[in-house]
Each structure stands twice: as C-alpha cells, then as structure tokens.
Amino acid sequence: MNKKVLVNFANLGREDYRKSQLRLIKSFVDNKWDGDYLIRSTDSYVDEYAGVKIKLGSLPVTKKYGVSYNHAECSYGFKCYIIQEAIEAGYTKIIWCDSTIVNVRNLDPLFDIAAKQGFVSFNNLGHPLKFWISDIAQERLGITNAQLETMEQAMACVMIFDIEHPAGKKLFEDWMAKCRDGVSFQMESGSKKPGYRGHRGDQPIISALAALAGIPLLPYGYLVYQPHDTTLEYGSAYYFINKCVDCL
Numbered sequence: 001m002n003k004k005v006l007v008n009f010a011n012l013g014r015e016d017y018r019k020s021q022l023r024l025i026k027s028f029v030d031n032k033w034d035g036d037y038l039i040r041s042t043d044s045y046v047d048e049y050a051g052v053k054i055k056l057g058s059l060p061v062t063k064k065y066g067v068s069y070n071h072a073e074c075s076y077g078f079k080c081y082i083i084q085e086a087i088e089a090g091y092t093k094i095i096w097c098d099s100t101i102v103n104v105r106n107l108d109p110l111f112d113i114a115a116k117q118g119f120v121s122f123n124n125l126g127h128p129l130k131f132w133i134s135d136i137a138q139e140r141l142g143i144t145n146a147q148l149e150t151m152e153q154a155m156a157c158v159m160i161f162d163i164e165h166p167a168g169k170k171l172f173e174d175w176m177a178k179c180r181d182g183v184s185f186q187m188e189s190g191s192k193k194p195g196y197r198g199h200r201g202d203q204p205i206i207s208a209l210a211a212l213a214g215i216p217l218l219p220y221g222y223l224v225y226q227p228h229d230t231t232l233e234y235g236s237a238y239y240f241i242n243k244c245v246d247c248l
Helices: 017-030 077-088 108-117 135-141 166-179 202-212
Strands: 004-009 036-041 093-097 101-103 158-162 223-225 240-242
Touching: 004 017, 004 077, 017 036, 017 101, 036 077, 077 093, 077 166, 077 202, 093 108, 108 158, 108 166, 135 166, 135 202, 158 166, 166 202
Parallel strands: 004 036, 004 093, 223 240
Antiparallel strands: 093 158, 101 240
C-alpha cells in the first residue's frame, strides 16, 4: 500500500473551514500529490471533491481509547486522533495540514528530511515557546525555565511524521500521551511567566517535545503566511502558504 497520506479534519467552526478544506484538497491534487488522502468533516458541503473522498459525520477518533476528543474537551486533540487513525490503517509517512494551508510545490524534499529526523515542522518566527505554554504543561513536560528560553515554537498547521523513524514514532506517541492526560492541551490554562500570551493547545506540546528530542524546526520561509507569498521577504522557495479562509 501507499505509505504516504495527507490527513485533515474541518468543520463549520470559528470560520467556515469547510470551504478552505476544499482549497487544501485542490492544492494537493494540482501539485500531483502521490500519497493518499484521509479527510474528515462532520458537516462538509460535499462527500467528494476533486476526486478525493471526504468522510462525513464523525470526528476523527478511534473509540477504543475511551477518552474525550472533541475540541471543547481537548483543544485540537482531533489532530492526534486522525494521525493515530492513519497509523492504524498502515500509513507511516503522514502529513497533517490545517484547512487554511495551500500546497504550492512537490513535497518530496520535506519527506526526505522527515525520513532522516522523524518529524518536520516550521519555526513560528517571532513567537518563541516561552510566551505560549502554560505553567502546568511546562511542569508536565519537565522543562526548566532555562530550557524554555532556548525553545522555538512550531507552526503546527503543517506537520510531517515519519513513523518508520524511531524518533518520529516516539514523538507521536509522547504527543498522544499528552493529548490524553486531560491537562496538557487545555487552552484555558494560565501562566505566571512574564510576557505570557496564552496556551495554544497541541502546538506548544509538539514544539516542546521536538525540542526535547533534539529535532530542529525548519526555518520560516518554507511555510509562509500572507502577504509573504507576494512580498517574498523570506524567499520564494516556500512549500506552503497559510491563507485566510476566504482568500483565493
């Protein structure tokens, strides 16, 4: 079977992510993605788009875990569960993309990096981890303030896990364990650290775990937000653009 798969979940939430989910699918199809698709939605407009099936009616979850998985109870935990679902289906090279992501070029070089280090994500430039992780999550991870000072925050809108690499397998398992502990992903958790701006659910946890594992993040510029796709101040060799839901 194909080892590679794109995974995504989207619904009508804070914005209508169902629309941008279709744009995400089209961008992968247009760039001749050679992997499979595992696409979920509770309430999509359609059940197929650009030849790709969208499984409707349920959140991505393997019920045997017997834990909460909805967004209110585990912030962005659905990412962990849809990746787990892909692993259980036999996929070992798994890319998660938020629905706001647009793929613009062949992804083989990124999967080559993932094969060497187990995981790929991108530096959230200007947003170091120390401002975006709760005290209780930091404590659960066993991170000192001195360690935290050196840690970058990932942009968890795109992540590649290579489960065939021991570091990638362990990173995912550690992230899933924190997803299931009832505490680490909770966005309402606070902090007494100076400059704290808020806990970001799954993102600070994968950032910290990658840092603890010694897995470097790729620079901002491999993935860009608008308007950097047109100003090109971080270069033109980006693989992804994170666009607003209604942007063309």
